């Protein structure tokens with residue numbers, strides 16, 4: 001039988017919270033698929049909550065060096081992911097999602113217009129720029145085969161431009177929010193040392 005690293009993290013609390021969480025992790029493993037998970041080979045968690053590490057990596061290193069096999073140690077560490085940082089991250093994720101959506105809408109609309117031009121009932125379309133008469137079935141990307149001019153009607157162009165404008169707005173909002181965050185971090189007003197979390201880590205038998 002070998003051993004493997006096993007760990008979980010949780011929000012800051014007391015050692016009795018840690019014990020509760022440990023028990024519920026063991027129960028989750030038991031009910032998973034009938035096999036007991038590696039966490040069930042752990043005999044218990046030892047309270048080392050007075051130890052506070054500057055980041056999760058140094059906390060992991062220390063616990064693995066200092067625990068016995070089949071034991072887990074609970075320590076505290078400073079988390080940059082929690083509370084305010086987490087809120088910032090969620091907000092950025094949301095803004096990025098809006099940008100992707102705006103870009104997707106432009107792509108979809110272009111594809112729709114290109115198909116509309118190709119599949120219209122009349123077999124030819126005239127280019128307003130070079131005045132060529134073009135067989136629609138050859139037009140694949142909505143552009144004139146002779147001069148490259150976009151064959152979209154004014155209505156199509158307006159609708160597309162409105163969607164493109166949404167992309168610029170989304171990009172602008174994202175850029176502004178990123179700049180705001182950078183300022184906050186530079187000024188030190190972003191929360192740092194209050195963001196403690198608990199790491200419970202050790203060696204399980206496997």
Ligand SMILES: [Zn+2]
Pocket residue numbers: 127128129130131132144145146147148149
């Ligand atoms: Zn043309």
